[in-house]
Amino acid sequence: MGVSPFFAGRVYDASRDKNTMTYLQFIYRHPKRLGLGFGLTLFGSFGQTYFISLFGKEFRMAFDLSVAGFGTVYSLATLLSGFSVLYFGALIDRFSLPVYLTGVISAFALATLGLGLLPLRSVIFLFVVIYLLRLCGQGLMTHASSTTMARDFTKDRGKAISFASMGHAAGEAVFPVLAVAMMLAHCVVGCGADAAFDAAFVTVAGP
Template sequence: MPPPLRAYLRFLVEQPRLLTFGFALTLFSSFGQTYFIALFNVEIREDFDLSHGEFGLIYSLATLASGISIIWVGSLVDRLDLRVISLLTMIGMAVGALLLSWSPTLLLLPIGLYLLRLCGQGMYGHIAITSMARYFEANRGKAISIASLGYPGGEAIFPLIGVMLIATIGWRESWLVIACVIVLFMIPLVLSLLRGHSERVQAYEAALRRARESDRESSDQSILVRADRQWRRREVLRDRRFFLLLPAILGPAFMATGVFFHQLQLVDERGWEVEAFAAGFMLFAASQVPMGLATGILIDRIGAVRLLPFFLIPFLLGMLTIGLISHPIAIPLFFLFIGMTVGSVGPLFGATWAELYGVEHLGSIRALTTSFMVVSTSLSPFLLGALIDINVSMSAIALGFAGYCVLASVSAGIAVRLQPPPDPE
């Protein structure tokens, strides 16, 4: 067995509970992700007599509201016990699923979608990655990589399960089953995985106190990682590095969402088979796994910050592929390349904020970036649609995205070379 895999297995044996907790949250975040909710598109529109545009508007507004809400809700990870915030999030997810299952009027549909997007797309992953970054130091990269495996895992299994449920019992009954799974299986599982968490919190807080008392020079300051101090969110917003990193942070989700949403336009322009493009999503999910694990190893060896200027290179190649190649071979190459970047995003940015800004206020800092990402992905389909309406081709858009990757990488390279501003205290 290769040494990196042995390192992962040894780590799993040493810390099975918290790592499984992180993986479970990202896995079950699928119920709030667009690719899963979209499976119910036709049935929801028919039941509520909605057009494509009307349902799209409701969904976009629910996503925007969740993106704004997570700025505050996400900061609760810094203030509430991990068991409490996890339980509240799972209850919120179950209520959202119940509202979709039961909603007799259109008024309840946006509320259900809002809760699914806030808890599923937003908070599940936010809690998981923040916890991995906060409670693991020497193995932070591997911890985030393991937790992030839940994302491709969900992409691989839950769409098929969703289709089977809709065909077998109907769309409303499917959401009732999902609510029952959350209440009867997920809540007991998560709470059992967090048994003994009080001792972990006590050790974490003791290390922070010792580091402060020794003026960040003692050997106990490992919990502070490479950060020069424990930053608050308002301080981060005054740091030039943060804004220089934003284009790279937001880019992959924004671009991938836009291309996936308008995939039929791309397929039609290129003369490809829809089935061939749809099959590419399996490669997209599969390519994320090895890249995510490799990124975790690199983070633990050289740090996340050093990798930032380079992680968009595969995405750049993917956009060049669909922008320049009309042969169907472009489909697997595209999904392979963008999957490599998407697989590295979770570990990379989960660890970057801890390295730059410390872990004490990590929840509120990640909540801010998560909010930006959710809002950007809600705007992407509209902006690309507007370009398509004025006869801009998908290949031209892809080449524009390739240029964006270059500029974002340069911006990230500048950011990692800047010195942090002086401590205001």
């Protein structure tokens, strides 16, 4: 397997360097390649359990599901996505990296857009959305990241994969906080708007 056609140039061979590079030097020399690997694991966070679980209550309320019911749907979707990685993950060997990532990210985007259609109240639709989130986010984006790092680097592939994997930690530290902050902001704005409407109504319709 050669270097991904997404990048120009040859596969980086660390054996050419007389001295081992530090991480900062390594990143400075290969920002695009390492940035891709890091970005894939970072944004794959939206398909991780720790992020999806933030909206578990909303899912249960929208579909009138119990905790056990939603857990069953989520577990089955996760199990099926795990088996699906065996097939879809192998496609990265048959297609160029741009084509493969276009397909994965497009499916992931459709799944996130599908969250806006959840009021359709179809449990099957919920299952499909969670399946795609788990498959593309947790599964294929992480898989594409590690595969690309292993292909594009030789002696320092361990260093490259380690750096790319830091996207998981970054996503876990940042995205849940941002999501909760946005939900709180939405609540504050919504409550403020309701209070303003009530005050205006009382003023106009008052005695």
